[in-house]
Amino acid sequence: MSHGPKLGGLASAVIHWRARRIDDPVARLRFLRRTLGDQSWFTMEPDGRSRRWLRERRRVVLWSAAVLLLAPAGQMGGRLAKLTEREPVLTVAPKPMERPVPPVWLAEQQAGFESWSNGLRVERRYEIANEPRSFQAYPLGKEAPGAGQAGKEPAGIVFHTTESHQADFDEDHVRRLQLIGEALLRYVQENRSYHYLVDRFGRVWRVVRESDAANHAGYSVWADDHRTFVNLNRSFLGISLEAQTQQEDGRSAATPAQVNALRLLTEMLRSKYTIPAINCVTHAQVSVNPSNLRIGYHTDWAAGFPFAEVGLPDNYSRPLAALWLFGFSYDAPLVNSTGAAYWRGLLLAEDQLRQNATAHGMPVAQWRSGLQSRYRAILKDLQKTNGASGPPGAAD
Ligand SMILES: [Zn+2]
Structure with a gap:
């Protein structure tokens, strides 16, 4: 049985009203936790969930209910049918500081490698072509079949x-490390798994050409401030x-050489294609399972991605x-495999979803179900367009 606090409708509405006026999302979450007497957010229970966290979720449902009860009754019915006209309410997403990327240019190009002005060296011996890149992106808030706009970059x-x-990453295992790395490169090449592989020595290998698609992300969703991307x-x-998630803490071990190489490679690609920092994210943040409508089907970099060391803002703070x-929803195994940073994105996304439901005068469940129908329609549309290449594949 739940023994959650019984917040009065007016009290919760006041808390909600005050919280809405705090611009910084993390400060806002802190305020909500403080106000609701929740100081042990990250205390993990044996099953990996925080009891406080679960209580908090119940409270959040209570606020949503209170806000809906306070909404003028006439607003509800009139807006129920208007999902197709919705605009997202973008109020909870933090706006990371966009640091300008310095220009990075090609210093030397040979058959086997490239050198770039920021010190990046790209190995090309495994470079291969795949299907040429072309995609549809949807204007944010207007995701619908037929609304996609073509992109190539x-x-x-x-x-x-x-x-x-x-x-083991030490001098005694050099030959073994090399052999494993070469076998991996052949596998990645054969499966067109990624555009780039960074081996454990920090060498950057281009595998699939940048102009082509690679089978890396599978079913996936992301959005920046203007566009929504599906698959x-x-x-x-x-x-x-080339790394493995650690059993003990769910983090992925990267060598210092890998992190350094990743910073140079990210800088080069962002400079070349004007990629915003907000669109540099981990697989765990974008991966979805369309059959049960849950996020986090692939969980690589669900925790511990070194955003700061790679020269990026902490994108774990972006609502998923x-x-x-x-x-989409999520389940216990995902929460178990993720760190506190990832939860922030989850909570912000839930908060944003509730705000949008409230703004459209809909119960959260109904709003969510409308969004899910929209996803299914888009997926169907994409499958028609990309029918020849079948369902999107994903490496780890
Ligand atoms: Zn992956």
């Missing part, structure tokens, strides 16, 4: 780990680190697009 980057076999194999570049734009 990479719009973003998805970061992966290979989850492949690892040898990112064709719109985003895939970069994978699949959740607030298409009504």
Whole structure:
């Protein structure tokens, strides 16, 4: 049985009203937690969930109900049918500081490698072609079959780990590390898995050409401030680190050389294609399962991606697009495998979804179900367009 607090409708509405006036989303969450007496947010229960966190979720449902009760009755009925005209209410998403990317230019190009002005060296011996890149992106808030706008230039980057076999990273295992790395490159090439692979020595290998699609992201969703992307194999570049998620803390171990190389590679690609920082995200943030409408089908970099070291703002703070734009949910295994940073994106996305439901005078469940129908319609539309290439594949 739930023994959650019984907040009066007026009290919760006042808390909600005050929270809406705090611009910084993290400060806002802190305010909500403080006001509601929740100081132990991150205390994990044996099943991986925080009891406080679950209580908080119940409270959140209470606020939503209170806000709906306070909404003028006439607003409800008139707006129920207007899902197709919706505009998103973008109030909870943090706006990361966009630091300008310095221009990076090609210093030397040979058959086997490239050198770039920021010190990046790209190995080309495994470079291969695939289907040429072309994709549809939807104007944010107007995601519908037929509303897509064509794109050809990479719009973003998805970061992966290979989850492949690892040898100890020390001098005694150099030959073994090399052999494993070469076998992995052949596998990635054969499967057109990623555009780039960064091996454990920090060497950057281009595998699938940037002008082509790669099978890295599978079923996936992301959005920036203007566009929504569905199935990112064709719109985003895939970069994978040869690394494995650690059993003990769910983090992915990257060597210092890999992190350094990733910073240079990200800088080069962002400079070349004017990729906004907001579109540089991890596979766990974008991966979805269309059959049960849950996020986090792939969980690589669900925790511990070194955004700051790679020269990016902390994009774990972005609300997860699949959740607030298409009504996806999540389950316990995902929460178990993610860190506190990822939860922030989850909570912000839930908050945003509730705000949008409230703004349109709809119960959250009904709003969510409308969003899910919209996703299914888009997926069908994309399958028609990309029918020849079948369902989108995803590496780890
Ligand atoms: Zn992945």
